[in-house]
Amino acid sequence: MGDRRDRGALTRRRRTVTICGEAGASSKRNDKSESRNLSAYCEQVQEPLRSKEDGLKDRISCHRLQESLLSSESGYSNYRGILNWCVVMLVLSNARLFLENLIKYGILVDPIQVVSLFLKDPYSWPSACLIIVSNVFIVAALYTERQLAMGRISESIGTFLYCINLIAVLCFPSATVLTLTSMTPVGGIIALVVYTVVFLKLYSYRDVNKWSREIRHIQARKLSRSNSCPSVQRANGNAAHSHVTYPGNLTHRDMYYFIFAPTLCYELNFPRSPRIRKRFLLRRLFEMLFLMQLQVGLIQQWMVPTVQNSMKPFQDMDLSRMVERLLKLAVPNHLIWLIFFYWLFHSSMNFVAELMQFGDREFYRDWWNSETVPYFWSNWNIPVHKWCLRHFYKPMLKRGVNRLTAQIAVFFLSAFFHEYLVSVPLKMFRLWAFMGMMAQIPLAMFVGRFLRGNYGNAAVWISLIIGQPIAVLMYVHDYYVIHYGSATEGRASP
Amino acid sequence: MGDRRDRGALTRRRRTVTICGEAGASSKRNDKSESRNLSAYCEQVQEPLRSKEDGLKDRISCHRLQESLLSSESGYSNYRGILNWCVVMLVLSNARLFLENLIKYGILVDPIQVVSLFLKDPYSWPSACLIIVSNVFIVAALYTERQLAMGRISESIGTFLYCINLIAVLCFPSATVLTLTSMTPVGGIIALVVYTVVFLKLYSYRDVNKWSREIRHIQARKLSRSNSCPSVQRANGNAAHSHVTYPGNLTHRDMYYFIFAPTLCYELNFPRSPRIRKRFLLRRLFEMLFLMQLQVGLIQQWMVPTVQNSMKPFQDMDLSRMVERLLKLAVPNHLIWLIFFYWLFHSSMNFVAELMQFGDREFYRDWWNSETVPYFWSNWNIPVHKWCLRHFYKPMLKRGVNRLTAQIAVFFLSAFFHEYLVSVPLKMFRLWAFMGMMAQIPLAMFVGRFLRGNYGNAAVWISLIIGQPIAVLMYVHDYYVIHYGSATEGRASP
Numbered sequence: 001m002g003d004r005r006d007r008g009a010l011t012r013r014r015r016t017v018t019i020c021g022e023a024g025a026s027s028k029r030n031d032k033s034e035s036r037n038l039s040a041y042c043e044q045v046q047e048p049l050r051s052k053e054d055g056l057k058d059r060i061s062c063h064r065l066q067e068s069l070l071s072s073e074s075g076y077s078n079y080r081g082i083l084n085w086c087v088v089m090l091v092l093s094n095a096r097l098f099l100e101n102l103i104k105y106g107i108l109v110d111p112i113q114v115v116s117l118f119l120k121d122p123y124s125w126p127s128a129c130l131i132i133v134s135n136v137f138i139v140a141a142l143y144t145e146r147q148l149a150m151g152r153i154s155e156s157i158g159t160f161l162y163c164i165n166l167i168a169v170l171c172f173p174s175a176t177v178l179t180l181t182s183m184t185p186v187g188g189i190i191a192l193v194v195y196t197v198v199f200l201k202l203y204s205y206r207d208v209n210k211w212s213r214e215i216r217h218i219q220a221r222k223l224s225r226s227n228s229c230p231s232v233q234r235a236n237g238n239a240a241h242s243h244v245t246y247p248g249n250l251t252h253r254d255m256y257y258f259i260f261a262p263t264l265c266y267e268l269n270f271p272r273s274p275r276i277r278k279r280f281l282l283r284r285l286f287e288m289l290f291l292m293q294l295q296v297g298l299i300q301q302w303m304v305p306t307v308q309n310s311m312k313p314f315q316d317m318d319l320s321r322m323v324e325r326l327l328k329l330a331v332p333n334h335l336i337w338l339i340f341f342y343w344l345f346h347s348s349m350n351f352v353a354e355l356m357q358f359g360d361r362e363f364y365r366d367w368w369n370s371e372t373v374p375y376f377w378s379n380w381n382i383p384v385h386k387w388c389l390r391h392f393y394k395p396m397l398k399r400g401v402n403r404l405t406a407q408i409a410v411f412f413l414s415a416f417f418h419e420y421l422v423s424v425p426l427k428m429f430r431l432w433a434f435m436g437m438m439a440q441i442p443l444a445m446f447v448g449r450f451l452r453g454n455y456g457n458a459a460v461w462i463s464l465i466i467g468q469p470i471a472v473l474m475y476v477h478d479y480y481v482i483h484y485g486s487a488t489e490g491r492a493s494p
Numbered sequence: 495m496g497d498r499r500d501r502g503a504l505t506r507r508r509r510t511v512t513i514c515g516e517a518g519a520s521s522k523r524n525d526k527s528e529s530r531n532l533s534a535y536c537e538q539v540q541e542p543l544r545s546k547e548d549g550l551k552d553r554i555s556c557h558r559l560q561e562s563l564l565s566s567e568s569g570y571s572n573y574r575g576i577l578n579w580c581v582v583m584l585v586l587s588n589a590r591l592f593l594e595n596l597i598k599y600g601i602l603v604d605p606i607q608v609v610s611l612f613l614k615d616p617y618s619w620p621s622a623c624l625i626i627v628s629n630v631f632i633v634a635a636l637y638t639e640r641q642l643a644m645g646r647i648s649e650s651i652g653t654f655l656y657c658i659n660l661i662a663v664l665c666f667p668s669a670t671v672l673t674l675t676s677m678t679p680v681g682g683i684i685a686l687v688v689y690t691v692v693f694l695k696l697y698s699y700r701d702v703n704k705w706s707r708e709i710r711h712i713q714a715r716k717l718s719r720s721n722s723c724p725s726v727q728r729a730n731g732n733a734a735h736s737h738v739t740y741p742g743n744l745t746h747r748d749m750y751y752f753i754f755a756p757t758l759c760y761e762l763n764f765p766r767s768p769r770i771r772k773r774f775l776l777r778r779l780f781e782m783l784f785l786m787q788l789q790v791g792l793i794q795q796w797m798v799p800t801v802q803n804s805m806k807p808f809q810d811m812d813l814s815r816m817v818e819r820l821l822k823l824a825v826p827n828h829l830i831w832l833i834f835f836y837w838l839f840h841s842s843m844n845f846v847a848e849l850m851q852f853g854d855r856e857f858y859r860d861w862w863n864s865e866t867v868p869y870f871w872s873n874w875n876i877p878v879h880k881w882c883l884r885h886f887y888k889p890m891l892k893r894g895v896n897r898l899t900a901q902i903a904v905f906f907l908s909a910f911f912h913e914y915l916v917s918v919p920l921k922m923f924r925l926w927a928f929m930g931m932m933a934q935i936p937l938a939m940f941v942g943r944f945l946r947g948n949y950g951n952a953a954v955w956i957s958l959i960i961g962q963p964i965a966v967l968m969y970v971h972d973y974y975v976i977h978y979g980s981a982t983e984g985r986a987s988p
Contacts, residue, residue: 053712056705062884063757063854065765070840071774071855081862081951086580088955089825093587096821103814211550218547263557271559280565320597327590331583346564360557361565368575390556457575461582 094331098302105305109297117186126180127187130173131194137169141202142255145209149247155210162206169199174424188425196417200264200387205255207391208266212246244268261358262349264387271359281354287347295339302332307476314477329469337468341380371456373444373463374407377414388413411441422475428482432474436467588825592796599799603791611680620674621681624667625688631663635696636749639703643741649704656700663693668918682919690911694758694881699749701885702760706740738762755852756843758881765853775848781841789833796826801970808971823963831962835874865950867938867957868901871908882907905935916969922976926968930961 067074119125144165148158173195177188244254249268258266310325345363353361365379378385388410396406415437422433440463447459561568613619638659642652667689671682738748743762752760804819839857847855861874872879882904890900909931916927934957941953 050716053709053716056709056712059884059888060702060705060709061761061763062759062880063761063765065767065853066856068840068844068855068857069860070836071844076860078860078863080948081860081864081955083577083580084948084951085862085955086577086584088952088959089584089828090580090587092821092956092959093584093825096818096825099814099818099821103818208554211554215547215550215554218550222544265556267555267557269555271557273559320593324590324593324597327586327593331587334583342564346562350562350565359559361562362560363562366563366570366572366575368579369572370575386556390553394553454574454578457578458582461575461579462586465582465586 094335097331101302101305105301108301108304110300111293111296113300114296117184118190119187120182120184124182126176126183127191130176130191133172134169134195134198137165137198137202138255138259139252140165141205142250142252145205146250148209148213149250155213158206162202166199166202169195169202170420174420177424178427183425185425189421192421192424196421197264198259200384201259201266204264204266204387204391205258208268209246209250212249212268216246257356260352261356262352262363262383263358263360264383265390273354273357273359276354276357281351284347284351284354288343288351291339291343291347295336295343298332298336298339303329303336306332307473310473311477311480314473326466326469326473329473330465333469333472334465337464345381369457370460371451371453372448373440373460374448376460376464377411377440384414408441411437426475426479428475428478430475430478432471436471439467588829591825595796595799599795602795602798604794605787605790607794608790611678612684613681614676614678618676620670620677621685624670624685627666628663628689628692631659631692631696632749632753633746634659635699636744636746639699640744642703642707643744652700656696660693660696663689663696664914668914671918672921677919679919683915686915686918690915691758692753694878695753695760698758698760698881698885699752702762703740703744706743706762710740751850754846755850756846756857756877757852757854758877759884767848767851767853770848770851775845778841778845778848782837782845785833785837785841789830789837792826792830792833797823797830800826801967804967805971805974808967820960820963820967823967824959827963827966828959831958839875863951864954865945865947866942867934867954868942870954870958871905871934878908902935905931920969920973922969922972924969924972926965930965933961 069076118127141162144153144158144161147153148155153161173191177183177191183191246268257270261270263270306325306329310322310329313321313325341364349363350361352358363382365382367376367380370376370379392413393406393410396409397403401409415434418437419429419431419434423429423431443463447456451459563570612621635656638647638652638655641647642649647655667685671677671685677685740762751764755764757764800819800823804816804823807815807819835858843857844855846852856876858876859873861870864870864873886907887900887904890903891897895903909928912931913923913925913928917923917925937957941950945953
């Protein structure tokens with residue numbers, strides 16, 4: 001059978017040979033047309049053969065010399081998918097934690113209980129009253145400025161009055177919070193935050209008005225000689241551009257616009273957005289309300305149980321369990337912080353700004369890409385950063401303080417305010433927050449020295465994710481020790 | 495006091511005025527040099543004033559009209575940091591899981607216990623013997639080919655012999671595994687994997703040799719007429735380029751090179767790498783050994799306890815707990831799978847390839863970026879994918895089967911082999927693996943229809959992360975039910 005096929009193939013081959021042979025012979029007789037026909041015939045006979053052969057050859061050779069993608073020799077670097085992987089993994093593992101938490105504790109979210117954080121008895125609203133009182137200091141500052149503007153009091157007296165006013169802004173509320181028993185910690189924190197903001201705003205208000213007076217002096221001097229020196233015209237021209245000029249800004253309206261505006265730096269003519277975008281406003285409002293609820297829910301459902309569970313190990317000073325608890329707390333704490341950031345700096349501030357047509361919406365920069373600790377601190381909270389730069393850091397440099405000292409001073413200031421905002425409402429002075437802020441300086445030096453690029457970025461993230469829960473646990477622990485006492489002996493025996 | 499200062503300022507101003515006035519007057523008298531001096535003098539007087547004024551103006555204006563980065567109006571889109579964030583969060587949360595696991599179970603890693611997975615008694619090595627026996631089938635295939643090459647037996651007889659051989663390759667080991675009591679599941683799986691690989695390789699070996707014979711026929715036919723038709727020369731030329739031509743490849747050496755080479759597709763002339771890179775080889779070897787240990791450790795320390803804990807909920811059919819267990823198992827299972835992928839497809843295969851100077855290192859493509867399910871299946875395991883394409887999918891298309899049917903057939907084949915490799919060693923036929931593979935078809939359709947880009951990618955990841963542990967739990971559960979029986983009644987009462 002095989003032989004027969006072979007024979008058949010042979011005969012077929014012989015036939016084509018003879019034909020092509022003839023073609024060859026005929027073509028030798030230089031008879032163009034005929035040879036063309038015949039060579040065309042040969043092509044016809046061979047075309048299918050060759051194409052089939054090529055097809056088989058293609059099928060047979062299926063390997064080529066090449067490196068694996070993951071080996072460094074192949075310059076491959078497209079790992080888009082990895083980001084999705086990370087996100088999926090995070091979502092799934094946190095979904096699991098949520099489920100575990102629900103199975104363990106059931107639903108703990110309780111909107112009513114939240115109110116008790118702000119009020120002890122519903123007939124006294126201490127923090128609210130305290131906040132209303134703050135208007136006194138604001139108006140006081142305004143009138144001081146007016147006196148200065150009219151030249152009724154000298155600069156030095158103005159400075160003196162301001163010092164009293166500003167010191168009062170910091171001391172009065174803290175004294176109230178510490179003395180009033182009906183004040184809840186949360187209420188106290190809110191009141192103190194408001195007063196701190198007022199303090200920073202008034203400080204800026206004073207500086208800017210002082211500068212404006214100086215400009216007024218200079219311009220007055222130059223005006224008088226503008227007829228002789230043409231160059232002065234231009235300078236005046238610039239000054240004339242602004243809508244409000246110095247003494248004209250000392251109105252209640254202007255003052256309160258500044259007080260409610262989402263910035264700490266005063267300016268005579270804030271940039272204004274052309275119109276109020278309704279849809280933008282509504283979206284921000286929705287975010288505000290929703291994220292507020294979400295935060296409260298997460299704290300009640302996730303933070304509180306974890307913190308309570310972590311009291312025991314912290315009393316027994318059981319290290320491995322302490323670390324485990326810390327890491328367990330780190331995740332919800334960090335998520336809540338992220339939500340808080342978005343809620344405050346994007347939703348709320350944009351909402352207020354849109355409402356007031358306040359133009360400058362740069363409340364934060366891209367701190368999430370920060371590769372050094374200072375970059376993070378100078379980009380996550382722009383209002384405060386701007387204030388520090390304008391009213392604290394630069395003036396120090398002007399006075400000839402060197403950069404490093406000035407930077408450390410800024411950290412020191414913010415450390416002070418952190419401590420102020422935590423210790424006073426909790427009525428315990430532990431300096432954890434203060435040390436937490438000051439610890440940023442060595443951390444910054446370490447990261448800046450040893451870590452670059454993504455490693456630096458990762459280090460910043462780690463410091464955020466781990467650093468906060470440590471401070472939280474410290475305060476909560478001490479708060480427990482003081483108020484529920486049970487932990488004292490546990491802590492006495494490490 | 496304030497008045498005195500004002501008066502001082504006035505006098506000063508008056509003085510400068512007079513000076514500049516004179517300057518103006520003198521310049522009118524076209525006395526160049528003098529006017530130049532005087533105007534220069536004016537500049538001198540005013541320069542500090544203007545610079546000071548500009549400085550103050552800069553300090554005062556510190557806001558500009560701009561949007562927040564996160565609001566869509568600002569075309570900002572640099573979230574490099576987020577990837578680092580994800581990585582840090584993953585590392586920290588998994589570190590916590592590890593710590594929790596250690597606190598709970600202590601150290602469970604035990605290299606000795608691993609051996610018991612492969613051997614029941616150290617004097618009988620059933621799977622090892624089974625693997626050695628596989629050479630019989632390999633040599634049989636080689637001799638069949640030789641007979642065919644010499645034309646001693648016809649194609650049809652060759653096909654018949656091959657069928658017997660290949661069926662034997664699949665049936666003999668499975669029969670052995672099912673009958674031998676001394677065979678452990680792990681040992682059985684290894685043996686069956688080896689035999690499956692041999693099966694696929696021999697199938698490819700046969701196809702390629704068949705194609706080579708066809709080419710030989712065609713070339714013989716064309717050779718005979720090469721004198722007349724010049725075009726044939728070229729075709730021959732191409733054929734002559736290859737180092738080994740058809741009958742010359744039927745040697746033991748060539749056969750065993752193919753058997754050990756990290757590919758399933760036979761080729762007469764594999765691309766060869768120029769030299770063995772010692773450092774590359776050592777790095778891969780180190781990876782192989784280290785990752786092997788890591789996998790074993792993770793399975794013992796993390797998988798086993800989780801799986802054992804998840805038996806109870808699965809008996810009680812407690813849904814919420816089942817899901818919680820599933821998600822808890824998903825993470826280690828997925829990590830181990832990823833390590834396994836790298837260990838097998840990058841470290842091991844590259845090690846073997848480097849050792850054999852096998853040129854084609856494309857063992858996987860960028861499946862991690864796959865946005866559709868088929869893309870994943872056709873890129874994560876290139877040797878198998880290549881085989882399916884070359885010896886199963888394309889031949890079907892040639893026979894006129896339409897694309898979709900052919901694709902489904904491929905999934906069906908791989909589903910069969912998945913089931914074969916799991917059911918036989920575990921000695922229970924549950925079709926979970928089979929259904930798992932077949933479930934890919936509706937999944938693929940769903941993803942392809944509704945999800946694009948990153949969503950598709952995320953869907954693929956989820957199917958990987960969730961799909962596998964479901965199958966694992968199914969098999970483990972049933973294995974428990976059969977071998978430890980305790981679960982039967984628990985399962986009977988959902």
